[in-house]
Amino acid sequence: xxxxxxxxxxxxxxxxxxxxxxxxxxxxxxxxxxxxxxxxxxxxxxxxxxxxxxxxxxxxxxxxxxxxxxxxxxxxxxxxxxxxxxxxxxxxxxxxxxxxxxxxxxxxxxxxxxxxxxx
Amino acid sequence: xxxxxxxxxxxxxxxxxxxxxxxxxxxxxxxxxxxxxxxxxxxxxxxxxxxxxxxxxxxxxxxxxxxxxxxxxxxxxxxxxxxxxxxxxxxxxxxxxxxxxxxxxxxxxxxxxxxxxxxxxxxxxxxxxxxxxxxxxxxxxxxxxxxxxxxxxxxxxxxxxxxxxxxxxxxxxxxxxxxxxxxxxxxxxxxxxxxxxxxxxxxxxxxxxxxxxxxxxxxxxxxxxxxxxxxxxxxxxxxxxxxxxxxxxxxxxxxxxxxxxxxxxxxxxxxxxxxxxxxxxxxxxxxxxxxxxxxxxxxxxxxxxxxxxxxxxxxxxxxxxxxxxxxxxxxxxxxxxxxxxxxxxxxxxxxxxxxxxxxxxxxxxxxxxxxxxxxxxxxxxxxxxx
Numbered sequence: 230x231x232x233x234x235x236x237x238x239x240x241x242x243x244x245x246x247x248x249x250x251x252x253x254x255x256x257x258x259x260x261x262x263x264x265x266x267x268x269x270x271x272x273x274x275x276x277x278x279x280x281x282x283x284x285x286x287x288x289x290x291x292x293x294x295x296x297x298x299x300x301x302x303x304x305x306x307x308x309x310x311x312x313x314x315x316x317x318x319x320x321x322x323x324x325x326x327x328x329x330x331x332x333x334x335x336x337x338x339x340x341x342x343x344x345x346x347x348x
Numbered sequence: 349x350x351x352x353x354x355x356x357x358x359x360x361x362x363x364x365x366x367x368x369x370x371x372x373x374x375x376x377x378x379x380x381x382x383x384x385x386x387x388x389x390x391x392x393x394x395x396x397x398x399x400x401x402x403x404x405x406x407x408x409x410x411x412x413x414x415x416x417x418x419x420x421x422x423x424x425x426x427x428x429x430x431x432x433x434x435x436x437x438x439x440x441x442x443x444x445x446x447x448x449x450x451x452x453x454x455x456x457x458x459x460x461x462x463x464x465x466x467x468x469x470x471x472x473x474x475x476x477x478x479x480x481x482x483x484x485x486x487x488x489x490x491x492x493x494x495x496x497x498x499x500x501x502x503x504x505x506x507x508x509x510x511x512x513x514x515x516x517x518x519x520x521x522x523x524x525x526x527x528x529x530x531x532x533x534x535x536x537x538x539x540x541x542x543x544x545x546x547x548x549x550x551x552x553x554x555x556x557x558x559x560x561x562x563x564x565x566x567x568x569x570x571x572x573x574x575x576x577x578x579x580x581x582x583x584x585x586x587x588x589x590x591x592x593x594x595x596x597x598x599x600x601x602x603x604x605x606x607x608x609x610x611x612x613x614x615x616x617x618x619x620x621x622x623x624x625x626x627x628x629x630x631x632x633x634x635x636x637x638x639x640x641x642x643x644x645x646x647x648x649x650x651x652x653x654x655x656x657x658x659x660x661x662x663x664x665x666x667x668x669x670x671x672x673x674x675x676x677x678x679x680x681x682x683x684x685x686x687x688x689x690x691x692x693x694x695x696x697x698x699x700x701x702x703x704x705x706x707x708x709x710x711x712x713x714x715x716x717x718x719x720x721x722x723x724x725x726x727x728x729x730x731x732x733x734x
Contacts, residue, residue: 237480262481262597287503287601289495290548291488302485302492302547304596314596316485322548325503334484341484 236263239276244340247333249279251311261311281331282347283307290322305329305344315344352587355443355616356450358734361580363573364393364566365693370679371530373560374467378408381462383420385562393566394577395456400566402427402454404441408463408473408682417460426454432475433590434717435630437461438563438686439724443586445567455568459689462562463681472558473682476718482594488547490632491555493595493719495547498635500601502549504650507638509549511653513540515634516553516676518662523673525663525703530559531677554634556675556684563686565693570734581693581728584619584710587612588724595719602650605723606643606714613712613725614645619733621645625707626668626695628688629714631675637661640714641669644725663703671695671703685715685724692728709733 234242236252240263243250252260252274254267260274267274286304293299298319305313317329329344366388369381376384382405390397403425407413414430417423427448433440438459445457465473476489487493501507516535523529535553543553573580589605589612592598614620621644629644631637638652646667647655655661661669670676672691675684692711694700700708709730716723 241480262479287496287500289492289499289550290545291492291495292545300486302487302496304496304601312596314482314485314487314594316487325499337484339480339484343485 236265239263241340244333244342245335247335249281249331249333249342250276251279251309253277259310261313277309279307279309283329285323285325285327285329286312287325288322303344313342315342317344317346350615352612352615355585356446357584357616357618358570358582359450360446360567361570361573361582362565362689362693362728363568363576363578363580364389364395365690366392366564367528367687367690368562369462370528370561371559372466373464376464378463379410379413379416379420381464381560381562382407382417382460385462385564386421386458386460389460389564389566390458392577395566397421397423399456400458401425402445402448402457404429404438404445404457404459405461406430406432406437406683408465433722434475435632435683435685436588436715436717436722436724437683438689439586439713439715439726440588442567442583442689442726443588443724446583446586449567449569457567458564459567459686460562460564461683461686463683464560465682466558466560470558479594481596490719491547491550494633494635495550496595497601497639497720498549498633501635501638504602505653507653509541510537511638511656512549512554512634513537514656515631515637515661516540518656518659518665519631519670519674519676521662522671522703523677526672526678529673529678530557550633550635556632556680557677559679559681561679561681563690565686565689578697579731581696582731582734583726584729584733585613585615585617585727586725587616588722590722593718593721598720602639604639604643604720606640606725609723609725610644610714613727617727619710619727623710624712625710626671626692626705627712627714628670628692630684630688630716631670632684632716634676636716637669639720644712644714668705671700671705688713688715689726689728696728696730
């Protein structure tokens with residue numbers, strides 16, 4: 230039976246359920262954000278669930294007007310091989326390469342994935 | 349034959365160029381500024397509004413701005429192009445116009461743009477709209493994207509804030525020679541380091557200005573331009589590349605599509621980086637200048653920070669970069685790309701006053717759109733370079 234919803238809605242529904250999903254090509258390559266077919270060659274895709282662990286690929290600190298703490302925006306490379314833009318809870322600024330894990334926020338208007346440093 | 353060689357090398361030329369309202373232009377709408385720059389570029393070429401048969405524009409907030417401009421000017425255009433790729437839009441317009449003129453479908457293309465963002469809102473007007481993947485994180489775009497790229501460049505290649513600062517100082521040095529530039533007061537490295545950080549490693553002085561401003565060029569067949577008011581500035585080559593829209597999807601945060609857009613433009617023109625007398629590039633942030641100098645072949649990947657040190661791209665340096673002061677110190681109304689073409693035209697014509705280069709025959713003009721997403725390169729040359 231064909232999907233009745235598009236890949237973005239399916240991804241968001243899974244996230245709302247507490248699962249971070251991505252897509253895989255038959256040759257093992259990963260695709261994110263979700264698409265109808267693999268970008269570039271149109272190969273078929275299947276869904277998979279991420280364990281939510283990865284490393285910081287890049288990080289930028291954005292000071293705020295006090296007393297608000299600085300915001301930390303990151304690109305995270307998930308272990309399964311895809312990259313997400315996200316943010317870290319405020320605190321010391323970790324360096325590129327630091328190990329992080331996903332925190333799924335199911336409550337927002339759009340469910341989303343923040344990260345925290347793995348202790 | 350590579351498709352790059354299908355570009356109509358030298359068949360078209362910039363016959364007119366103008367800027368209007370650079371800095372602050374209260375009392376004018378963006379559309380009026382766009383129209384005014386266009387009329388000034390036509391007058392500069394010695395052409396009339398009735399000569400225009402194709403319009404190219406991208407207005408800051410009106411996604412159907414091409415229609416508004418056609419109505420405002422009353423031009424019975426055979427072709428209207430409202431293509432939006434961010435700040436690179438206007439170089440893409442020039443590519444399209446060159447093909448259409450060479451095909452004899454149109455004769456006179458007016459490429460024009462204006463924005464009153466400083467007077468109207470005081471903020472950068474950006475067309476970027478976040479996806480569901482970005483929006484919940486409230487990233488300040490575009491600077492977050494450039495901050496992430498710059499942080500990675502520092503990490504991988506040992507580029508420093510002193511290197512980024514050298515870009516800012518060079519731009520200010522050129523601006524001091526340009527009476528049109530918005531920020532001409534001297535800038536020191538100490539002042540650079542003291543400036544507030546916005547998105548590390550980028551601070552306020554790593555960011556382009558927020559100004560008003562309009563620019564326009566008139567493109568026509570080179571043979572026709574020979575009979576007009578100024579010597580033609582020939583379009584020798586052009587190329588474009590889009591690698592992504594959102595920063596998370598950029599294939600490599602430190603390598604831009606300028607690698608491909610530049611290679612395409614060089615192949616079409618039959619010239620390489622060593623032949624260029626100047627580079628006019630879209631310096632939305634200081635890291636852009638470093639990335640584009642690398643990706644356009646002026647230094648190896650990773651060496652851009654060291655390349656710009658010691659005044660190398662400032663007045664009197666080894667490579668003239670952004671001789672008007674660029675988006676960092678001259679003008680940045682939101683989409684800077686078209687100003688690269690106007691400044692190169694002024695240099696090649698010998699109209700650049702105190703900042704005039706001794707040799708100014710070949711120019712690499714390069715513009716960026718989105719968050720390092722769209723890259724377009726155009727090579728302009730004096731008639732002798734044809």
